[in-house]
Amino acid sequence: MSALPGRLTLITGPSGVGKGTLVQRLLLLHPEIWLSISATTRAPRAGELDGQHYFFLTRDAFEGQVAEGGFLEWAEFAGNLYGTPRQPVQAQLAAGRPVLLEIELEGARQVRQSFAEAFQIFVEPPSFEELERRIRGRGTDSEEAIGRRLERAKVELAAAPEFDAVLVNGELELALAELEQLLGKGS
Ligand SMILES: Nc1nc2c(ncn2[C@@H]2O[C@H](COP(=O)(O)OP(=O)(O)O)[C@@H](O)[C@H]2O)c(=O)[nH]1
Numbered sequence: 001m002s003a004l005p006g007r008l009t010l011i012t013g014p015s016g017v018g019k020g021t022l023v024q025r026l027l028l029l030h031p032e033i034w035l036s037i038s039a040t041t042r043a044p045r046a047g048e049l050d051g052q053h054y055f056f057l058t059r060d061a062f063e064g065q066v067a068e069g070g071f072l073e074w075a076e077f078a079g080n081l082y083g084t085p086r087q088p089v090q091a092q093l094a095a096g097r098p099v100l101l102e103i104e105l106e107g108a109r110q111v112r113q114s115f116a117e118a119f120q121i122f123v124e125p126p127s128f129e130e131l132e133r134r135i136r137g138r139g140t141d142s143e144e145a146i147g148r149r150l151e152r153a154k155v156e157l158a159a160a161p162e163f164d165a166v167l168v169n170g171e172l173e174l175a176l177a178e179l180e181q182l183l184g185k186g187s
């Protein structure tokens, strides 16, 4: 299994496990990989830019796009809606680029239905305590949002066996090298 041209790969795993960190490092090493930019109804965090980190939409605008079939998948997570815009993903795959989605569990399950050939990676923390330390250490979320993410994390962690590969994000450099291997981009 590898990130062949025109191949769809998705990465999921609990909030705070380090998906965003791993993906950003991967893209620096392999700029040919195209990362989908999701739409969300969540408020931007400090430093997040519209159209770069997410497309920040009102719930009405998001639901309008759902009605038009504009999302490849979408789901509710911790009280907000998140979705993958369909058209850009299809265009990049048609152009032969490796495409990466970083999405939560329900969306991953939807992609499994519509893109059976997608390669699906689940990122795990070394322990639940370390996951909690990372979410808190990031300092981006309210206590309420942290609580909702940790509750959801228990459900998500139980789903790891559904995936093609499980990647433990312990030491970052090791996990990054393992991710490269999984994508067929290892040295
Ligand atoms: N289904 C789905 N999930 C998404 C999408 N974009 C982001 N997510 C997931 O939504 C969850 C919350 O994301 P975010 O609010 O950025 O919080 P963070 O993961 O804690 O940084 C994460 O598990 C993301 O992977 C999407 O387009 N679809």
Ligand SMILES: Nc1ncnc2c1ncn2[C@@H]1O[C@H](COP(=O)(O)OP(=O)(O)O)[C@@H](O)[C@H]1O
Binding pocket: 013, 014, 015, 016, 017, 018, 019, 020, 021, 022, 134, 135, 137, 138, 169, 170, 171, 172, 173, 175
């Ligand atoms: N391997 C790692 N070891 C220690 N801390 C990490 C590691 N990977 C990520 N982190 C830190 O954990 C926090 C959550 O990472 P982030 O990439 O935002 O997670 P996610 O995108 O899965 O929600 C960040 O502060 C990040 O710097």
